[in-house]
Amino acid sequence: MKVAMTVNGTLESHDVEARTLLVDYLRNVVGLTGTNIGCDTTSCGACTVLLNGQSVKSCTVLAAQAAGDDITTIEGLALEDGRLNPVQQAFQECHGLQCGYCTPGMVMAITSLLTENPHPTEEDVRVGLEGNLCRCAGYHNIVASALAASGVVEMHQ
Amino acid sequence: MSILGNRVVRREDPKFLTVGGTYVADLDLPGSVYLTFVRSSMAHAKLLSVDTSGAKAMPGVVAVYTNDDLGIARMPTIMGMTNEAMTQPMLASGTVRYVGEPIVAIVAESREIAADALEAVVVEYEPLTVVIDPAEARKDNDLLFPDAGTNTTFTLDFGGDEALFDDCEVVVELTLINQRVAPCPMEGRSAAAHMTKDGRLEFNSATQAPHGVRDGLAGFLGLEPDKVHVVTPDVGGGFGAKASVYPEDIVVGWCAVHLGRPVRWTETRSESMLGLGHGRAQLQHVRMGGTRGGVISAYRIDVLQDCGAYPAFGAVLPFMTRVMTSGPYKIPKAEFGSVSVVTNSTPTTAYRGAGRPEATAAIERTMDVFAREIEMDPAELRRRNLIGKDEFPYTTPTETVYDVGDYHQALELALEVAGYDELRAKQARRRASGDPIQIGIGLSCYVEITNGLPDGEFGAVEVRPDGKIIVRTGTSPHGQGHVTAWSMLVAEQMGVPIEDIEVIYGDTDVVPRGAGTMGSRSLQIGGAAVNQAAVDVVEKAKDLAADLFEADREDIVLDKSNASFHVIGTPAVSKSWGELAKAAVAKDGNPLFAEVDLASPGPTFPFGTHISVVEVDVETGKVTLLRHIAVDDAGRILNPLLAEGQVHGGIAQGVAQALLEEVVYDPDGNPLTSTFADYSFISAAELPSFETRFTETPTPINALGAKGIGESGTIGSTPALHNAVCDAVAHLGVRHVDMPTTPIRVWNAINDAAPHHDAKNTTKKGGR
Numbered sequence: 001m002k003v004a005m006t007v008n009g010t011l012e013s014h015d016v017e018a019r020t021l022l023v024d025y026l027r028n029v030v031g032l033t034g035t036n037i038g039c040d041t042t043s044c045g046a047c048t049v050l051l052n053g054q055s056v057k058s059c060t061v062l063a064a065q066a067a068g069d070d071i072t073t074i075e076g077l078a079l080e081d082g083r084l085n086p087v088q089q090a091f092q093e094c095h096g097l098q099c100g101y102c103t104p105g106m107v108m109a110i111t112s113l114l115t116e117n118p119h120p121t122e123e124d125v126r127v128g129l130e131g132n133l134c135r136c137a138g139y140h141n142i143v144a145s146a147l148a149a150s151g152v153v154e155m156h157q
Numbered sequence: 158m159s160i161l162g163n164r165v166v167r168r169e170d171p172k173f174l175t176v177g178g179t180y181v182a183d184l185d186l187p188g189s190v191y192l193t194f195v196r197s198s199m200a201h202a203k204l205l206s207v208d209t210s211g212a213k214a215m216p217g218v219v220a221v222y223t224n225d226d227l228g229i230a231r232m233p234t235i236m237g238m239t240n241e242a243m244t245q246p247m248l249a250s251g252t253v254r255y256v257g258e259p260i261v262a263i264v265a266e267s268r269e270i271a272a273d274a275l276e277a278v279v280v281e282y283e284p285l286t287v288v289i290d291p292a293e294a295r296k297d298n299d300l301l302f303p304d305a306g307t308n309t310t311f312t313l314d315f316g317g318d319e320a321l322f323d324d325c326e327v328v329v330e331l332t333l334i335n336q337r338v339a340p341c342p343m344e345g346r347s348a349a350a351h352m353t354k355d356g357r358l359e360f361n362s363a364t365q366a367p368h369g370v371r372d373g374l375a376g377f378l379g380l381e382p383d384k385v386h387v388v389t390p391d392v393g394g395g396f397g398a399k400a401s402v403y404p405e406d407i408v409v410g411w412c413a414v415h416l417g418r419p420v421r422w423t424e425t426r427s428e429s430m431l432g433l434g435h436g437r438a439q440l441q442h443v444r445m446g447g448t449r450g451g452v453i454s455a456y457r458i459d460v461l462q463d464c465g466a467y468p469a470f471g472a473v474l475p476f477m478t479r480v481m482t483s484g485p486y487k488i489p490k491a492e493f494g495s496v497s498v499v500t501n502s503t504p505t506t507a508y509r510g511a512g513r514p515e516a517t518a519a520i521e522r523t524m525d526v527f528a529r530e531i532e533m534d535p536a537e538l539r540r541r542n543l544i545g546k547d548e549f550p551y552t553t554p555t556e557t558v559y560d561v562g563d564y565h566q567a568l569e570l571a572l573e574v575a576g577y578d579e580l581r582a583k584q585a586r587r588r589a590s591g592d593p594i595q596i597g598i599g600l601s602c603y604v605e606i607t608n609g610l611p612d613g614e615f616g617a618v619e620v621r622p623d624g625k626i627i628v629r630t631g632t633s634p635h636g637q638g639h640v641t642a643w644s645m646l647v648a649e650q651m652g653v654p655i656e657d658i659e660v661i662y663g664d665t666d667v668v669p670r671g672a673g674t675m676g677s678r679s680l681q682i683g684g685a686a687v688n689q690a691a692v693d694v695v696e697k698a699k700d701l702a703a704d705l706f707e708a709d710r711e712d713i714v715l716d717k718s719n720a721s722f723h724v725i726g727t728p729a730v731s732k733s734w735g736e737l738a739k740a741a742v743a744k745d746g747n748p749l750f751a752e753v754d755l756a757s758p759g760p761t762f763p764f765g766t767h768i769s770v771v772e773v774d775v776e777t778g779k780v781t782l783l784r785h786i787a788v789d790d791a792g793r794i795l796n797p798l799l800a801e802g803q804v805h806g807g808i809a810q811g812v813a814q815a816l817l818e819e820v821v822y823d824p825d826g827n828p829l830t831s832t833f834a835d836y837s838f839i840s841a842a843e844l845p846s847f848e849t850r851f852t853e854t855p856t857p858i859n860a861l862g863a864k865g866i867g868e869s870g871t872i873g874s875t876p877a878l879h880n881a882v883c884d885a886v887a888h889l890g891v892r893h894v895d896m897p898t899t900p901i902r903v904w905n906a907i908n909d910a911a912p913h914h915d916a917k918n919t920t921k922k923g924g925r
Contacts, residue, residue: 017269027183034177036393038343039426043833046343078175088174092166095798098806099636100173101343101393107174122846130842133833135343135394136636138809138870139841141802 003067007032008076016063022056023047025063026073034074034104038133045132048105048112049073055112057131074104077111087111087149096145098136106132110146119150160645160655164798167641168655178391181347181363182423189349190219192412192422193271194405195261195278196431197253200289200501200826201301202282204251204260211277212263217270220416221278222262224248227411229377232404235311235473242305243499245467247377247404247411253282254301254466255502256828257431262408264416287501287826291440291463294498301466301499308498310468313475315482315555316492321455325446328455329526334895335515337438337463337820338813339836340508342635344393345429348406349421350413359386360410364402365395366673367633371665373402374410385410389663392635396810397507398434399635400675401470405432430831434471435820436508438463439478439515445523451533453542456488458519460495464505471505472497477512477609482555484520485564485604485764486542491554501826507675509810510868513605514875521601521876522883522893529887534581535880536572539602539766543568559604559762562790563854568602571766571788574848580770588888597771597885601877604764607865608678611757615670616686618647618694619750622742624720624735626651626658628690631671632683633663637867638799639679643687645796646861650691652717653734670754677763677865680795685859686755692860693751698722698737701749705732705740761856763864765789767873769812773885778904780882782812782845789869790852793862797851800866804849807870813839814871815878817897837897886910 003020004013007030014029026032026049035058038046047058050072077085084092087107097103106129113120113128120128125146126139134142172178209221224246231244249260261278265271286299294301294308301308322328347363358380362370364387371387374380392399405422413420424432440461447453464472475495483491524542528535544551546563553559577598584596615631628643639662644655661667672678695715702722703710712725721731732740734749741749770784787804794800817837821829830836855862875896882898883891890910894902 033179033183034175036177036180036344037182039833041426041832041834043838044343044426074175074177082175084171084174091174092170095167095802097167097170097173097636098638098802099343099394100169100178100391101180103173104177126841126844130840133343133838133840135341135396135810135838136806137802138805138807138847139844140805140809140846143841143846 001064003063005066005068006070008072018064020063021059022061022063022066023058026058032073032075036101036104038101043133045109046102046105048108048132050108050112053115055109074107077107090145090149094141094145094148096137096141102132102134106134106142110149113146114150122147159649161649161795163796165641165645165796166798167638168644169638169640180344180391180393181349181361184349184361184390186349186351186419186421189419189421190264190266190416191268191271192262192264192409192420193275194259195263195275195280196428197249197256197258197260199253199282199284200256200287201285202253203285204249204253205281205283207261208279209261211279212274215270215274215277217266218274219264219266224250227408229407229411232467235468235470238311239468239472240305240310243302243310243468245404247408256826257503258466259405262412264412264420289500289502289822289824289826291461291498291500294500295461295496301501309496310464310499311472311497313479313493313495315479316457318490318492321457321490321492322444322446325455326448327530328444328446329523329530330444331523331526331893333441333443333519333522335437335439335441335518336896337435337505338508338818339430339820340396340398340433340436341838342394342396342399345424345426346399346403346405346433347423348409349419350409351419352413352417357384357386358410358414359388361388361390362406363392363399364389365400365633365635365675367663367665368671369673370402370406374407377407378410378414387665389633395635396509397436397511397675400507400673427832430836431503431828434469434506435465435503436505437515438471438505441519443519443523445527447527449531451531451538451541453486453488453527455490456483456520457492458482462495462497464497464499465502466499467504468497468499469504470507474512474515478516479555480557480606480609481513481516481604483553484517485544485602487544488554493555502822509807509871513868514811514872517601517603517872518876518879522879525880525883526892535600536577539568539600540565543602560856560858561854562604562762562764563852564602564764566852567764567766567788567790570850570852571768571786574788574850575768575786593776594772594774595885597773597881599769599877599879599881599884601767601873601880603873604762605869605872606760606762607676608682608757609676609760611759612672613754613756614672614683614686615668615754616683616690617750617752618687618690619748620694620734620738622735622739624657624733626653628658628660628687629668630660630662630683630687631668632679633671633673635674637674637679642680642795642799643684646684646688647691650688650695651734652715652720677867680863681761681859681865682755682757684863685861686753688861689755690751690753693753694749697749697751701737701740702732758858761858761864763789763791763866763869765869765873767877769877769881771881771885773882773903775886775889775907778900778907780816780898780903782816782878784845784848785812785874786848787870787873788850788852789866789873790854791866791869792856792864793853794851795861795863800851801849803866804870805847807868808847808874809839809844811871811874812844812878815875815896815898816843817899819897
């Protein structure tokens with residue numbers, strides 16, 4: 001079936017099998033491999049992307065369901081001049097990533113979280129990230145990154 | 158000003174944050190076929206028949222293989238120490254011994270076709286008696302390998318003093334379950350292989366040890382090592398479970414050689430939970446004796462190690478547990494014994510700490526039980542028994558030589574940061590009020606061993622004529638930040654900005670040798686090798702500069718403030734690194750470079766004290782971790798930002814084991830925790846931010862004074878949290894709660910203790 005959607009500002013239109021998941025569409029058809037697959041039970045959040053500005057686990061959305069929608073992946077976040085946006089910058093400043101595998105999903109989840117709640121508490125961030133698993137960082141610096149990006153606390157703290 | 162010791166942010170990060178890493182599954186390999194495995198659904202059974210005809214007939218299926226088709230040798234014993242009759246075939250042969258064991262390999266034009274073909278393979282099983290409990294396995298009533306005549310694959314016995322506890326006033330005894338857990342790197346196992354035009358096997362691998370994978374592939378496939386080229390693209394975590402070669406890796410390589418097409422394999426998470434090695438899995442029997450005044454004089458631990466179905470590295474974890482038997486304490490008599498047995502479960506392997514967390518968990522939990530027995534504060538009991546800072550090097554009763562330490566300093570700092578006395582006062586008030594939410598405080602003093610296996614490491618530094626520096630390292634980072642850390646070391650020695658330094662790793666063609674990244678070894682041996690290579694290249698540059706300046710070698714100085722060489726007293730006339738690199742090439746055609754194979758000077762022993770503070774709802778058994786304080790000593794800290802990151806991750810994994818993670822099998826050997834929906838992988842919501850501090854006691858074994866930091870967090874945190882939970886309910890008569898301290902376990906422990914100590918009388922509702 002024919003599926004068309006906007007991905008990181010570019011209109012994409014492809015023939016796909018009806019069973020194609022959005023994550024497989026993004027990775028294998030559009031060729032954006034920044035979004036990762038970490039589980040097969042919608043548990044880990046590595047595949048989190050923004051669908052019309054809200055975070056979704058792209059392993060749990062069919063590509064066909066996203067037809068006509070606006071998708072943002074990690075590849076679509078940097079500023080126009082290539083500089084890191086505030087969330088990305090906070091991750092580097094706060095050492096919010098190690099192996100990097102959960103990172104795109106974490107960054108997208110936090111982007112969505114901060115859109116909904118621009119000034120979250122630490123508790124808000126922790127509860128908000130419950131569906132995004134990380135094995136390297138112990139979440140400490142990921143939470144710090146989210147708070148730093150929110151402007152609630154200063155960076156480097 | 159030195160760059161060392163600064164919070165330098167990672168050079169690696171921008172790529173991960175803008176386009177994501179390039180993991181094996183992200184590689185573009187046109188014309189690839191996809192490998193997948195039919196895995197056993199039975200824990201122990203004879204394979205009566207394996208019918209692959211249906212799969213072979215499906216359009217898009219390229220090949221279907223059983224073990225007989227491959228003709229590859231079985232996996233080897235582990236370091237020659239495990240039973241030779243218990244090795245694993247590449248694919249199951251005659252018998253399956255755990256759920257998830259690969260039986261058939263299917264190669265297809267797409268992942269989807271391969272998945273469909275899996276369903277078309279018909280396996281006929283004849284069930285055999287399942288042995289899932291290691292204590293049962295040890296009895297040898299039912300054998301996994303009848304030819305072996307036993308289920309035991311490896312034993313250790315240090316000591317046998319029947320009078321060990323004879324002169325002790327107090328002896329406590331405890332049986333501890335250090336439960337099986339799943340390492341769960343966010344990226345599972347993955348490989349992609351193809352034959353190059355010049356007839357070599359190029360193998361992309363999500364591994365911690367590319368050279369080990371190269372040698373493994375060469376050995377199993379009968380290729381010369383120089384005909385195998387292993388590359389690690391970005392690797393999504395490992396935690397020890399990706400440090401060794403798996404049968405699936407070999408089959409990927411074999412298929413690429415035999416099919417002449419690129420072959421890729423990426424396991425699903427559900428496969429990974431059954432196929433990637435599990436960790437820990439020890440049953441421990443511990444005795445500790447001493448005086449009523451709190452002097453520990455004798456200790457013995459006996460370990461029953463669950464190896465899973467085929468002895469892998471897990472079988473020899475007791476080897477590392479033994480090394481750390483007596484922990485940070487001055488115990489005159491300590492003994493260790495272990496028996497490693499096979500069971501019908503996923504093979505166990507190294508998992509962050511690999512044998513040392515198990516040793517620490519045993520002695521630290523027992524210290525708390527001993528303290529309670531003699532009614533002494535657990536911090537005071539530890540204080541009285543820690544090895545003093547003037548007693549190093551210190552030889553333990555199990556003949557481990559600790560290099561250096563100041564254990565009391567770490568303990569006192571942790572107590573201070575925690576506000577220990579106030580916490581105890583708060584706990585007393587909470588107990589007196591009968592509040593259903595009780596407070597527990599848990600301590601753990603640990604010492605551990607890093608680079609415990611005596612491997613050296615390769616490091617090289619080359620100066621290009623344009624002044625850029627190329628660093629090559631035998632370590633193989635997968636999140637640790639070696640690009641940044643090694644750049645800092647080289648920048649410090651050579652005076653160049655880190656932006657001018659490129660660090661190359663994980664490519665066996667470019668890096669000739671390497672042991673990889675595991676066992677917290679990388680900085681202390683791999684970083685030290687790079688550091689030495691940088692020192693050496695400075696010396697070579699001075700030789701060249703002396704020639705160019707026609708000056709005495711001893712008069713040449715490197716001005717690190719502008720990365721140039723001059724004759725002492727005449728800084729206006731200088732030569733840059735690039736100019737010297739050109740001079741080197743002009744001189745004899747060789748680049749300006751230095752290569753070091755740093756031999757291991759032996760291990761070093763990081764240490765520290767962790768304190769957990771928990772709340773336990775005695776009415777529901779629910780545990781909430783309020784605070785975790787970690788004081789770790791990894792010698793001199795190169796980059797606190799990276800070191801803290803290692804500690805944070807370690808704490809989360811260690812806490813996870815104490816609090817909620819556990820791999821569970823039913824009595825028939827069916828895994829009950831084989832997805833992330835079933836396995837209690839710890840999340841941000843269960844954890845607080847951590848309070849970390851470092852003390853710095855440099856080790857004399859390397860020029861950096863650095864010890865490993867990769868596993869300390871895991872080793873220190875598990876017993877601290879475990880002790881905190883037990884402490885929270887101790888006043889209710891609970892002596893011990895097994896890990897993981899889930900609500901049901903805690904609740905049962907409270908209720909089981911109630912007949913001896915009526916919980917209702919000491920716990921009033923409300924009150925806070």
